[in-house]
Amino acid sequence: MKKVVVVGSSLAGLRACETLRQQGFGGEIALVGAEDEIPYDRPPLSKKVLAGEWEVDRIRLRKSDEFAGLALDMHLGNAATGLRTDKRIVSLADGSELPFDGLVIATGAIPRRLPGQPELDGVVELRTLANSMALRDRIADGSARVTVIGAGFIGLEVAATTRQRGCAVTVLESAPAPMIRGLGAEMGTAVAATHTRHGVDLRCGVSVAGIEGDDRRVTGVRLADGTLIDSDIVVVGVGVAPATQWLADSGLTLGDGIICDATLQTSAPGIYAAGDCARWPNGVFAGFDDEEMRIEHWTNAAEQGAAAARNMLAVARGEPATPYESVPFFWSDQFDSRIQFVGRAHGDDDIHVFAGDSSANFAALYGFAGRLRGVLGVNMPKMVMPFRALMAAKATWPEALEKAKALAT
Numbered sequence: 152m153k154k155v156v157v158v159g160s161s162l163a164g165l166r167a168c169e170t171l172r173q174q175g176f177g178g179e180i181a182l183v184g185a186e187d188e189i190p191y192d193r194p195p196l197s198k199k200v201l202a203g204e205w206e207v208d209r210i211r212l213r214k215s216d217e218f219a220g221l222a223l224d225m226h227l228g229n230a231a232t233g234l235r236t237d238k239r240i241v242s243l244a245d246g247s248e249l250p251f252d253g254l255v256i257a258t259g260a261i262p263r264r265l266p267g268q269p270e271l272d273g274v275v276e277l278r279t280l281a282n283s284m285a286l287r288d289r290i291a292d293g294s295a296r297v298t299v300i301g302a303g304f305i306g307l308e309v310a311a312t313t314r315q316r317g318c319a320v321t322v323l324e325s326a327p328a329p330m331i332r333g334l335g336a337e338m339g340t341a342v343a344a345t346h347t348r349h350g351v352d353l354r355c356g357v358s359v360a361g362i363e364g365d366d367r368r369v370t371g372v373r374l375a376d377g378t379l380i381d382s383d384i385v386v387v388g389v390g391v392a393p394a395t396q397w398l399a400d401s402g403l404t405l406g407d408g409i410i411c412d413a414t415l416q417t418s419a420p421g422i423y424a425a426g427d428c429a430r431w432p433n434g435v436f437a438g439f440d441d442e443e444m445r446i447e448h449w450t451n452a453a454e455q456g457a458a459a460a461r462n463m464l465a466v467a468r469g470e471p472a473t474p475y476e477s478v479p480f481f482w483s484d485q486f487d488s489r490i491q492f493v494g495r496a497h498g499d500d501d502i503h504v505f506a507g508d509s510s511a512n513f514a515a516l517y518g519f520a521g522r523l524r525g526v527l528g529v530n531m532p533k534m535v536m537p538f539r540a541l542m543a544a545k546a547t548w549p550e551a552l553e554k555a556k557a558l559a560t
């Protein structure tokens with residue numbers, strides 16, 4: 152293998168490039184990125200950067216000399232537009248073509264839009280550095296009325312940060328509870344109570360009929376019951392979709408992500424996927440909760456970028472690839488709460504609060520079918536991370552209860 156192309160110049164793509172070099176790959180690596188930015192970290196975009204506390208230099212994933220050390224052929228601001236798996240070529244927006252022996256696809260995800268979403272000044276999304284800096288300017292004097300559509304993690308982080316800047320903030324969620332996909336209804340409601348305490352108007356179980364504006368600017372959000380919420384800024388935070396449109400004619404198997412095997416190889420040999428765009432069968436949950444999964448968290452993107460590169464090199468050397476098995480982990484910062492979660496939540500779990508009190512700081516186990524499926528902590532870091540290894544070892548519910556008891560005493 153002489154030439155590797157990595158498409159997606161963010162966390163998973165960077166980790167793939169670094170791992171290739173760490174593992175001794177001395178051939179060419181081309182890094183292709185749609186954004187004209189050297190890789191930066193996304194989590195601060197809804198937190199410290201949006202709050203105006205951190206500047207851009209602070210979120211670069213590597214210093215410029217570290218990039219130089221990777222000896223990458225950089226193609227930034229030049230999106231990949233197509234893939235020929237037969238000829239092993241990636242086409243770029245400027246019309247050029249990059250041949251490859253090995254390819255890692257790490258194109259992440261893009262925000263979903265509402266049906267019929269109008270193009271109005273003040274209707275924004277939050278995925279990129281440019282999005283965050285533009286929103287930061289709009290909320291700088293604290294006078295804006297902000298409406299966030301969607302009470303997922305990013306929507307609620309934006310709500311917390313804009314509220315802390317002094318804005319009047321309303322959050323609209325169609326589900327009966329906030330953060331339902333990540334935490335389940337019961338815990339989502341408990342954790343989001345902090346928003347109400349800080350003066351956010353959080354409305355669940357409401358349906359948005361449309362976003363309204365005058366000729367140019369947004370003026371409000373109309374609910375299905377006729378209520379109008381006057382707004383200067385509307386943040387659409389209704390989830391993301393994998394960034395795979397450019398692969399539509401590639402012949403790769405797609406389906407809410409790039410379908411991979413357990414080693415992160417796509418349906419074409421020598422082509423791997425990693426991060427928010429990859430869907431794979433996670434062996435940790437085999438025989439228990441065996442759905443293929445696509446994870447939209449920082450830790451997964453970092454780990455998968457490295458794992459995809461290691462497996463690509465192993466196969467090229469004639470060695471076996473290693474299945475990527477991992478217990479998902481994410482964190483979220485909202486007001487003074489650091490939320491951490493390992494594992495999965497599906498809404499049908501038995502929940503056992505084993506430390507603290509669910510009206511404030513606490514830790515809880517999520518159990519399903521006699522096994523531990525997830526652990527949540529709010530400002531309880533020492534109570535969460537020990538369970539990651541226990542879940543990787545496929546802990547039973549009684550084993551989890553025993554561990555929780557030991558930690559809590």
Ligand SMILES: Cc1cc2nc3c(=O)[nH]c(=O)nc-3n(C[C@H](O)[C@H](O)[C@H](O)COP(=O)(O)OP(=O)(O)OC[C@H]3O[C@@H](n4cnc5c(N)ncnc54)[C@H](O)[C@@H]3O)c2cc1C
Pocket residue numbers: 158159160161162163164183184185186192193194195196197229230231232257258259260277278279305394397425426427428446447448449450452480481482483484
């Ligand atoms: C505002 C925000 C806050 C977050 N906070 C947290 C948090 O607190 N905790 C947590 O665990 N996770 C958090 N996340 C999620 C985490 O940042 C992502 O899981 C992670 O960035 C995924 O990395 P990735 O490399 O797979 O994809 P991305 O970071 O999405 O990067 C993909 C890159 O590929 C580029 N690209 C897309 N299409 C093409 C193409 N056709 N050609 C070339 N390049 C292309 C994109 O422009 C992008 O630069 C947050 C995400 C956001 C947006």
